[in-house]
Amino acid sequence: MILKYLRGVATLKLDSAKCIGCGLCLNVCPHAVFKLESRKAAITDADLCMECGACALNCPTAAISVKKGVGCAQAVRMGFLKGTEPDCGCGDDSSCC
Amino acid sequence: MSQNVQKIIMLPGRKSAQPAPPERISSEYTATDRLAAWKARWGIARMSYRVKPGLYALGSPSASSPVFAGANYTLSFNALRTNLKGLSAWLLVLDTKGINVWCAAGKGTFGTMELTRSIRQTGLEQLVSHKTIILPQLGAPGVSAHQVKAYTGFSVSYGPVRAKDLQEFLRLGGKATPEMRKVRFNFTDRIILAPVQLVYYAKYLLPAALLLYLAGLKNDAALTVGALLAGSVIVPALLPWLPGRSFAVKGAAAGLAAVAALSPLLPFGPYQLAARALVYAAAASFIGLDFTGASTYTSLSGVKKEMRLATPAQALAFLAGLVLLGARRFL
Numbered sequence: 001m002i003l004k005y006l007r008g009v010a011t012l013k014l015d016s017a018k019c020i021g022c023g024l025c026l027n028v029c030p031h032a033v034f035k036l037e038s039r040k041a042a043i044t045d046a047d048l049c050m051e052c053g054a055c056a057l058n059c060p061t062a063a064i065s066v067k068k069g070v071g072c073a074q075a076v077r078m079g080f081l082k083g084t085e086p087d088c089g090c091g092d093d094s095s096c097c
Numbered sequence: 098m099s100q101n102v103q104k105i106i107m108l109p110g111r112k113s114a115q116p117a118p119p120e121r122i123s124s125e126y127t128a129t130d131r132l133a134a135w136k137a138r139w140g141i142a143r144m145s146y147r148v149k150p151g152l153y154a155l156g157s158p159s160a161s162s163p164v165f166a167g168a169n170y171t172l173s174f175n176a177l178r179t180n181l182k183g184l185s186a187w188l189l190v191l192d193t194k195g196i197n198v199w200c201a202a203g204k205g206t207f208g209t210m211e212l213t214r215s216i217r218q219t220g221l222e223q224l225v226s227h228k229t230i231i232l233p234q235l236g237a238p239g240v241s242a243h244q245v246k247a248y249t250g251f252s253v254s255y256g257p258v259r260a261k262d263l264q265e266f267l268r269l270g271g272k273a274t275p276e277m278r279k280v281r282f283n284f285t286d287r288i289i290l291a292p293v294q295l296v297y298y299a300k301y302l303l304p305a306a307l308l309l310y311l312a313g314l315k316n317d318a319a320l321t322v323g324a325l326l327a328g329s330v331i332v333p334a335l336l337p338w339l340p341g342r343s344f345a346v347k348g349a350a351a352g353l354a355a356v357a358a359l360s361p362l363l364p365f366g367p368y369q370l371a372a373r374a375l376v377y378a379a380a381a382s383f384i385g386l387d388f389t390g391a392s393t394y395t396s397l398s399g400v401k402k403e404m405r406l407a408t409p410a411q412a413l414a415f416l417a418g419l420v421l422l423g424a425r426r427f428l
């Protein structure tokens with residue numbers, strides 16, 4: 001059973017023109033968002049993307065962009081209260097992670 | 098620290114130093130390791146489960162033995178070493194402040210800079226004759242393989258998501274199957290995360306339930322505990338079957354189900370019950386939404402969107418329920 005999160009929210013973008021088809025994004029993606037199609041990476045279903053940022057960071061030609069972040073309500077709340085970016089505070093014994 | 102892994106300490110200025118002859122070891126998972134895992138899951142002195150960062154020798158590694166990088170969270174380290182049973186390897190433990198690989202990668206502590214620092218500081222280059230380092234796939238959100246290559250000369254090979262697939266990964270010549278690359282979130286994965294959530298909210302809701310009980314509101318004490326269990330246990334357990342994609346909606350549904358399940362035992366009419374359903378569904382929804390942090394597939398964009406809608410709705414339902422209950426008292 002595949003669990004999917006909200007529709008049409010992921011910030012994942014792929015610039016095919018820059019892609020060299022190395023396939024590293026297929027290796028690092030934990031949700032099989034990418035496939036190789038005629039020697040280029042392609043997005044299978046962007047709704048599967050959790051915005052972990054692994055693909056963008058490991059793309060040698062910067063063909064992928066995504067607004068990386070933690071999909072954690074507690075982190076968003078903390079960030080909102082402290083006026084910072086969402087931070088899961090996993091370092092201080094919180095319940096997340 | 099398990100005694101069956103030998104720590105190699107490289108002294109500064111002794112760049113050509115050879116590692117001491119490694120002792121022969123096993124990769125046993127002991128009763129102590131089991132207890133440590135259990136305590137960590139229940140949040141008992143969780144942050145003390147750290148392994149000293151550095152390079153470790155598993156078995157009798159040689160210059161051609163594989164190198165595996167990992168986090169210095171005890172559960173991560175134990176998963177790595179126990180799944181390499183029968184192998185000789187070098188384990189490079191990064192300083193992730195006692196956080197597991199995936200969360201640390203998200204924060205960048207399991208990252209390009211820490212990996213680079215660790216490779217340099219341990220003198221790994223002098224110990225092995227090859228230039229490959231195997232990382233857990235879930236370290237990838239913090240590590241840029243091409244940058245590590247540029248900084249250290251080492252090629253990063255992303256291994257499988259789960260350490261238990263490592264031996265198969267090696268057998269396939271350093272290749273992971275599509276199945277090995279996928280993060281799962283099955284019943285067991287979810288339910289082992291429930292205690293952390295339960296303990297966190299029990300700190301607030303059990304004293305609240307006790308106060309309600311002492312104030313003579315026994316039914317509300319029971320419903321408070323019901324909402325706590327709905328949000329922190331039913332949501333993880335029944336996640337795929339609760340309605341909607343939104344965790345707030347799933348939490349609210351679990352809360353309503355808990356109120357409905359308790360209703361035959363409660364001496365309330367429809368009005369009283371409806372008002373309480375609003376209050377306790379809102380509470381369960383709030384707790385359920387927090388499970389996004391433990392889930393393996395929610396995105397920040399999604400959580401933000403969900404919170405913009407759910408937070409006011411939860412507050413409104415909670416207050417409306419209280420107002421309805423209060424109004425009844427004066428009618």
